[in-house]
Every structure is written in C-alpha cells, then in structure tokens.
Amino acid sequence: MGMEGISHRKLHVNGINMHVAEKGDGPVVLFVHGFPELWYSWRHQIASLAARGYRAVAPDLRGYGDSDAPPSASAYTILHLVGDLVALIHALGQDQVFVVGHDWGAAVAWWLCMLRPDKVKALVNLSVPFSPRNPHRRTLDSLRAIFGDDHYMCRFQEHGATEAEFAQIETSLLIKKFLTYRKPEPIIVPKEKGFDGTLETPIALPTWLSEEDINYFASKFEKSGFTGGLNYYRCLDLNWELTAPWTGAQIKVPVKFIVGDLDLTYHSPGVQDYIHKGGFKKLVPFLQDVVVMEGVGHFINQERAHDISDHIYEFIKKF
Numbered sequence: 001m002g003m004e005g006i007s008h009r010k011l012h013v014n015g016i017n018m019h020v021a022e023k024g025d026g027p028v029v030l031f032v033h034g035f036p037e038l039w040y041s042w043r044h045q046i047a048s049l050a051a052r053g054y055r056a057v058a059p060d061l062r063g064y065g066d067s068d069a070p071p072s073a074s075a076y077t078i079l080h081l082v083g084d085l086v087a088l089i090h091a092l093g094q095d096q097v098f099v100v101g102h103d104w105g106a107a108v109a110w111w112l113c114m115l116r117p118d119k120v121k122a123l124v125n126l127s128v129p130f131s132p133r134n135p136h137r138r139t140l141d142s143l144r145a146i147f148g149d150d151h152y153m154c155r156f157q158e159h160g161a162t163e164a165e166f167a168q169i170e171t172s173l174l175i176k177k178f179l180t181y182r183k184p185e186p187i188i189v190p191k192e193k194g195f196d197g198t199l200e201t202p203i204a205l206p207t208w209l210s211e212e213d214i215n216y217f218a219s220k221f222e223k224s225g226f227t228g229g230l231n232y233y234r235c236l237d238l239n240w241e242l243t244a245p246w247t248g249a250q251i252k253v254p255v256k257f258i259v260g261d262l263d264l265t266y267h268s269p270g271v272q273d274y275i276h277k278g279g280f281k282k283l284v285p286f287l288q289d290v291v292v293m294e295g296v297g298h299f300i301n302q303e304r305a306h307d308i309s310d311h312i313y314e315f316i317k318k319f
Contacts, residue, residue, distance in 0.1 A: 016067065018062070018068070018084065019065055020059045021039040022056060023055075024046075024054055026054045027055065028089075029049050030097045031100050032109050034104040034127075036174075036221065037217070038065040039059060039065065041299070054316075057088075061104075062084055069228040076235050078242065081232075097120065097121065098122055099120050110131075124256045130284055139237055146268075146269055165194050169196055182297030183262075184264060184267040208303050255287045261294050262295065276290070
C-alpha cells in the first residue's frame with residue numbers, strides 16, 4: 001500500500017493544530033478529503049505521487065482525525081476551511097501548490113480557487129462539481145425543495161441528533177456503510193427509521209477496501225466523534241450568506257474534473273446537463289477535462305486508486 005515513508009506532524013495554522021501526512025520531495029500536491037474521511041483516504045495517491053517526484057501532503061481537515069475540532073458549528077464555515085488551507089500552504093513554505101479535492105474537500109478546493117487563485121497552480125477535483133450560489137434561495141431551502149426533509153444533509157442539521165443516532169451504531173459498521181454506498185440516488189433517511197434502520201443487510205467489503213482500512217477510519221472517529229464533520233453541513237446556510245459577494249464569479253485556475261457514473265452527486269437533478277452542456281465550463285472557464293468513470297461510486301479515489309493517481313499525474317505534469 002506504500003504506507004511506509006509517510007511522515008506525520010502537526011502544524012499550527014489559522015488558530016488550530018492541523019495533523020498532516022506527507023511523503024516525497026518536489027512540487028507540493030495538496031490532497032483535501034471529504035466526509036466521513038481522513039488524510040488516509042489519499043493513502044494510494046500519496047504513495048503514487050511521491051514516487052513520481054512530488055511532495056504529497058494530506059491534512060486531516062479541522063474537526064477530523066488528529067486535527068483540532070473547535071466546538072462551535074460556526075467555526076466550520078467555508079471561510080475558515082479555506083483559511084486553514086491558505087495557512088497550511090504558507091506553513092509548508094509554498095507560494096503555490098497543486099490541489100486535489102474529493103467530496104467536501106472538493107467544495108473547499110473550489111472555494112480556495114475562488115478566493116485565492118494565486119495559491120493554486122492547477123486543480124483536480126473529484127465527485128463534486130463547482131456549485132454556483134443561487135442568489136434567490138438558501139442552500140437548505142433548495143435541498144428540501146428537491147429532496148424533502150429526510151435528505152441526509154437536512155437530517156444532519158439538528159445539533160446532537162445525528163451524533164446520538166451514530167452512537168447507537170458500531171463505528172466500523174457505520175464507516176463501512178458510508179464507504180461502500182454506491183447507489184446512484186440521494187441518501188434519504190426517514191426519521192422513524194433512522195440511520196440505524198438503513199444497516200439491516202450485512203456489508204461485504206469490496207476488493208479495494210480492507211478491514212484494516214475500516215479499522216483505521218473507525219479508530220479515529222471513535223476518538224474524535226462525528227460532530228466536526230457534521231458541522232460542515234450545519235454551515236450550509238451560513239456559507240450561503242457569507243459568499244454573497246462572489247455570486248456569479250468564475251473559478252480561474254486550470255481544472256480537471258473526475259466523477260464516477262454511479263456517484264450519487266452525478267445523479268442529482270440537473271447535474272449531468274450542467275456538467276456536459278456548457279454550464280460548468282461557463283463558471284469554470286479553464287476546465288480542461290471532464291472524466292466520467294464507468295461503474296464507479298462516490299469514493300472514487302479509493303475504489304479506482306491507480307487510475308485516479310494516473311489522472312492526477314497526467315494533468316499536473318503539464319504545469
């Protein structure tokens with residue numbers, strides 16, 4: 001798996017202590033994970049890019065793993081998260097880096113490129129395309145209008161409620177459930193059924209995920225809990241307020257976008273038309289490549305690790 005040679009340290013950035021895993025020498029590639037994940041989600045890419053002459057750096061984002069988790073939900077806005085990455089880039093002694101994001105990490109990477117394009121040489125984003133701000137409707141109102149109150153992002157809003165549900169489930173089972181989800185449809189969790197009720201069938205691990213991997217994720221979430229990661233969702237409307245000045249603004253860095261055709265994000269209403277019929281390219285004018293991988297679910301960087309590493313390398317070596 002290439003885990004040997006990965007070094008770990010904590011850096012003080014933007015008022016928090018951030019755990020960082022890194023390997024290799026050369027131009028920096030910054031890997032930004034999603035929910036419910038950790039730096040460890042990038043283990044294969046770290047090894048691969050380090051072997052090809054890059055310095056691969058993957059933090060645990062605030063609220064996750066061995067990084068600090070501020071208690072207040074309002075400390076997890078997109079401005080905090082981008083601020084963390086800008087401070088991390090400086091702490092690494094860099095002016096500019098390559099960035100690779102997935103899931104929430106992709107959302108943070110889009111906004112890093114929006115707010116500080118001077119810090120990013122090029123971006124490879126997975127799963128989550130850039131989502132323009134709708135000036136007419138708040139984010140949660142939009143989600144409720146499309147998916148209803150039982151959509152998982154809406155269910156995550158109530159402080160402590162999801163945490164209490166998650167606490168009733170063995171952490172390793174919960175991580176298995178998330179990482180092996182591959183239905184190309186939204187996650188709807190009826191209140192009367194709860195998250196526990198969606199775990200009725202036993203979960204067989206796919207070839208790309210081992211018990212050892214699950215145990216690593218679980219051990220960290222058992223220690224940190226899930227509140228930090230859930231707080232990202234609890235800032236959706238606050239982010240909508242804070243990002244008003246950038247309504248209609250474009251992402252002005254070179255971009256490659258990769259998504260699996262079984263990814264639930266790719267099957268959100270209107271997303272495929274947006275990606276393939278010009279809307280995406282209009283807002284991301286330097287979008288150079290869109291790759292749709294067949295038969296691949298949401299956790300694409302783990303499921304198709306070697307392919308994703310190759311895609312990243314083939315793109316960033318041009319710059």
